[in-house]
Amino acid sequence: MRDSRLKETSPVHPSHDRLSALLDAAVDGMVVIDGAGRITSFNPAAERLFGYTAAEILGHNVKMLMPNPYHDEHDQYLQRYLSTAQPHVIGIGREVIARRRDGSMFPIELSVGEFKSGSEHGFVGIIRDITARKRQEDALRKNSEELRLILESTPTAIAITDIDGRLVRINPAFQRLLGYSIEALAGQSQEDLVRTLVAEDDRKSLLSDIHKLYHTGESFRRDVRFHSRDAQEIHAMIYAGAVCNTDSQPRLMVSQIIDRSALFAAEHEAEELRAQLAHVSRIGTLGEMVSGIAHEVNQPLTAIANYANAVKRFLQSGRADPMEVAGTLEKISAQAVRAGQVIHGLRKLTRRRETERVKLDCNALIQEVSRLIEFELRFSEHELLLELDPTLPKVFGDGVQFQQVVLNLIRNALEAMKDGAQGESVTVTTSVQVDGYVEIVVSDTGPGLTPEVEERLFEPFFTTKPRGMGVGLSICKSIVSAMDGNLSCRLASTGGAEFVIQLPIVSE
């Protein structure tokens, strides 16, 4: 536009009036100089831009409108052009800095045209203030700088591809995740790129997603297995969105690739926790195991005692048949071996887990147990409430065993309330005691303890339940004792039972 206007002005020989009318009407600032650089014309737009009136400035060297270095060098530019006819600015737009009357500087876009008409030889400069545009550009630059920083520092792998599917940009996270630099992938077509990066089974569906995105701008997400450069398979989730033109035509595709192996790892960890808690919950099974083993050992012991007594009686009666006696003694030793095998198996079972003695965060351990219980309480009317003191100090012990104790106390509490009305609850409270102990209280709203039950509570094999083994509390007691603590019971204010675990605080 500007160029065409110049073409219009320069070759033609305008009458003076026509030229000044033109200059007056122009929106852009226009400054005309002669071959020596003196200002011969200064239009109203230029007056507004520079703060000089035409009257003030006419006849002055144009360099007064320029800050250094242009100010000092302008004469040379002009000289050079006039001698070599090699244009630097003429006919070409330039962004330069201009100086106002008050000395302030502002960015302008300058186009210069040359004109010759008879004796007159000069140049016309068209000046447009680009302060606003500059500011916008700066903001944009700053913006994109921020975006670049985000792109560079985000842990999420990001790739940007153009409408032809060629890679425009990848971020360092992408490079870390998949092992490729942009150079290694540049120039590949969409299909090649997908072939390089994506596991065969996932390619087709991913490509169809991508094509759809380019046609409709529709973003998508998909589980995709990638292949890294070192041939690792990476389970990832790809989120892709389109960057569109003003006419909302997709122009770029931005893909985020979220590594799910980390998620998998977290899931795995959760899985392990569940398995561990399942181990904790096996205390019921432990009770069964103990009684099962007792039963198993009892059988051969019973047989041994019977055989031995039978032999004794046969001998005493004088009716002993030596062969029968020998046979019976053999049976005795076979039963002794059998008992030994049971014991052996038991030893293997107990050796499976060694007791630890580490610092325990009781609250966290209780929370884990509560998750397990809540799972069981899904269909129950009962409720499990936690009132945990966040400042609870640590205690020494074995985490799993501690959880066994808590779990068993909660189970007992729930079992005590089994037939009770709805709205019954078990509360686990933790608190710090003044005497250097932490206290964990499991209280219920059940029927409480009769004096007879209370007296025998901790006896092994004492139970009032048809399917109980009666080992829960005795195991709890021994675990708490091993932690140098104390397990006791009392009546809760609700009328239910309250079991109190006291454990010594670890001195720092």
Next chain:
Amino acid sequence: MHPDNEESEQIPSGTVFVVDDDEAVRDSVALLMRSVGLPAQTFKDARSFLDDYDPAQIGCLVLDVRMPRMSGLDLQRELKRRDWRLPVIFITGHGDVPMAVEAMRAGAVEFLQKPFNDDELIRRVNRALAIDASQRKLLHEVAELRQRYETLTVREREIAQRLASGAANKVLAIDLNLSERTVEVHRAHILEKMKARGVAQLAQQMLRLELKAKVIGDC
């Protein structure tokens, strides 16, 4: 078939039936029984005992509480249902306490925890055998009494009841609107049919018939 004969034949005998799923335990219990001269028979489970046992056999059961499929308690219940009154001595393992409690509620009182003292088992077995024998004798006697009682006419039964509760002939005659003579004839018939030596024995017999269940329970 005189009761006295039965007594002399059957009290010393009687078989110990051992039911335990553990071979060593049942074999050793049987051997222990034989060592004191008691015949013993072993069964590997409740079912095979039920199949083999003839309720006419005198004896007692040494029964394991915990067995797969049919437990000792189930067997005890089944015996009750069939009205086989064989005394049961339960032998229990360590973890069987709740079952033992249940068995006690069901009326069994003989419990031995494994491993048990041999004297204790032998003592209890002997006692159980004696109980079974005397219980059978009682049952037999009562059955016989019932047979005799059933030969009485309706009128005779009425008079027998009243005589047993101590009514005098004269009172009976007035109450039943009979002559005293007629009452006496009835009385003679009753005593004869019931093989009672006098009214005192008749009274005892009537009591036995009434208290049949209780008499047996007391053994």
